Amino acid sequence: MITDQQLSFFKKNGFLIISKYFNHEELIEIDSMISRLSEKKHDSYVYENDGITLRSVNGPHLIDKKFEQLPKKGIIDDIRVLLDSDVYIHQYKINFKSPLGGDVWPWHSDFYFWNKEDGMLNNNALSVAIALDDITEFNAPMFFVPGSHIEPIDDKNIINNYEGEARDWRQTTSAKLKYELKKEFIEDIVKRKGIFSAKAEKGAIIIFHSSTLHASGLNLTPYSRRVVFLSFNDVKNKLPEINTPRPLFMATR
Numbered sequence: 001m002i003t004d005q006q007l008s009f010f011k012k013n014g015f016l017i018i019s020k021y022f023n024h025e026e027l028i029e030i031d032s033m034i035s036r037l038s039e040k041k042h043d044s045y046v047y048e049n050d051g052i053t054l055r056s057v058n059g060p061h062l063i064d065k066k067f068e069q070l071p072k073k074g075i076i077d078d079i080r081v082l083l084d085s086d087v088y089i090h091q092y093k094i095n096f097k098s099p100l101g102g103d104v105w106p107w108h109s110d111f112y113f114w115n116k117e118d119g120m121l122n123n124n125a126l127s128v129a130i131a132l133d134d135i136t137e138f139n140a141p142m143f144f145v146p147g148s149h150i151e152p153i154d155d156k157n158i159i160n161n162y163e164g165e166a167r168d169w170r171q172t173t174s175a176k177l178k179y180e181l182k183k184e185f186i187e188d189i190v191k192r193k194g195i196f197s198a199k200a201e202k203g204a205i206i207i208f209h210s211s212t213l214h215a216s217g218l219n220l221t222p223y224s225r226r227v228v229f230l231s232f233n234d235v236k237n238k239l240p241e242i243n244t245p246r247p248l249f250m251a252t253r
């Protein structure tokens, strides 16, 4: 159960780490589910630029029903407290950040993407990153800008890397992300608010608000850094109808 102290930390900083959320047996079970998934192929799989290294599996619950059990009841109860609302899963994915090859996730806010690509209106949403490996300073931990969730991003601070090109959901998940934050913006906000490296032992969960700025670097180590991401949205903030929505494995409708 989320304590008052954790709630106020999350509200102030836009992220929260809770260690030992998943126990040893649960982690072994998740490991074997992920190994089975890695052997399959599906349209929702994303590879790094080399075309062979697995970057992400989107919508694992649509490929293997066992993944539906992963959002344990405890997680949902805790997220309800953090968002002060009933919630549903907006996005579900696994990022592999493979040893000696997992590529970067440039600085971004998830809400900016969810608003532009999926039509999400309000930012009362967050993600839970489940650490399946120890995340150290070496194997590409996520970086957060504490308190950035309360500063909305203006369109003038964004470069669209695919301007004029046909929409493709892969543009929103590759190492060359569709909406790039301008360097001057990052420089200003990081110098004002600081930076936090989200290291965690396997089994921990790292929760971050949909507007918290985050990024991660290359994995230059021989150690994997697999993370399951469960993104929850306020039920009052369900996605409206839009033209050319992203596939269901990228955004639940």
Ligand SMILES: O=C(O)CCC(=O)C(=O)O
Residues within 6 Å of the ligand: 095, 097, 105, 110, 140, 141, 142, 214, 215, 216, 227, 229
């Ligand atoms: O896996 C990571 O390091 C970052 C992933 C991320 O930023 C995202 O999926 O929005």
